[in-house]
Amino acid sequence: MTGEARAWVRLPSRRHLNLLAPTPLDWDDEDLAMGLARTYRWGGHSRWPLPLSVAQHSLTVLALSRAQAEKPLSPAAELRELLHDADEGLLGFDAISPLKPFLGPEYKALAARLEGAITLRYQIPAWNQTTKKNHKRADRVAAASEALHVVGWSREEIRRTLKIPYLPLDDDPLGAIYAGTPWEPWPADLAAERFLEALRDLLRKRDGRV
Template sequence: MSAHPPRAWIRLPSGAALDLINPAPDAWTDEDLALRLARTYRWGGESRWAWPLSVAQHSLLVLALRRAEAPQPLSLAEQRAELLHDAEEAFLGFDCISPLKRVLGEPFRAVGERLMAAITQRYRLPDWTPESHRLHKHADRVAAASEAVHCTGWSEHEVRALLGITEPVLAADPLQSRYGGSAWEPWPADRAAERFLAELRSINYD
């Protein structure tokens, strides 16, 4: 057996390298994170539109939903937690659905958790409380139900019966009022990266 610990290096858009097995919190730039999330697609890359839906756009949607539903304004740290809740997927390179995560097992879970720990340290993310996690998961699943129908092409019946999501499917796109464009249309990667990066920079200071 090798005496060296396992490593799995990836090249980032900035030219930096990140070890997926032992990620350092300073190994990437904010631009790296934004662009890789914009190039990481939800729903297996399936789309009714010209572009698949990126994790960057999904993250902005979840943040918008949490802001709209919060009984009082979210702190900057709480907003970062919402925006970055799937940030490890930028480096894993795909959005793995929960049933597949269970099949892939402990090694995959451990890699994802180490990446998320580095992200948590880098961006000073707060721990979820039972209530904040409940509210987050509700927003995340509302986003998922709405994306499944409007972006991917599942029917509302299939969302309930096959995907097991019981949260409502929204008619109005919460991002349209801010960014314009057609409701629920996935953005090109460069546009998704630009909008994600601008949001991250606006909330990355306490």
């Protein structure tokens, strides 16, 4: 960035983050968890009383990635899955995928800077062709399932209108972990708590503190 352009946000921790020039030290884990829990997928639309948070989606993708892996994922690989949408929690915005190309190169560059700061802070390993392909499958299966159970798209609409090539799941992959009503979006405080617990657990395991 050049000049004096700034886009400050004040975080719950009282830290402040310049979205146009983020650094890895600008937020704490609680800020990220709450930001993801208060950022909603599907444009905030839901057939439930609450919309679905990116925090809950991230935990779903982690669970699916674990289930589809041929061998157990390393803590670093699991952290990469959990944090795949972490930039949205700092930005407070999750654009639906077909809209993103219309937001222009500036939005793409903004997201890339946030992703870069997150990668540095959490020492996230780079994707390779295989890990990216496996992640995309888990992410798209999660999307198909959310479209059906959370938003209310039909199975035919998911295939023909949303162009998602994967079948939605019937069973909620988070059900066996957290119980509750399958596919029901969680309140923000609960989503933040569960995301933060998973994040701290993976950081401890990766760093050998368990």
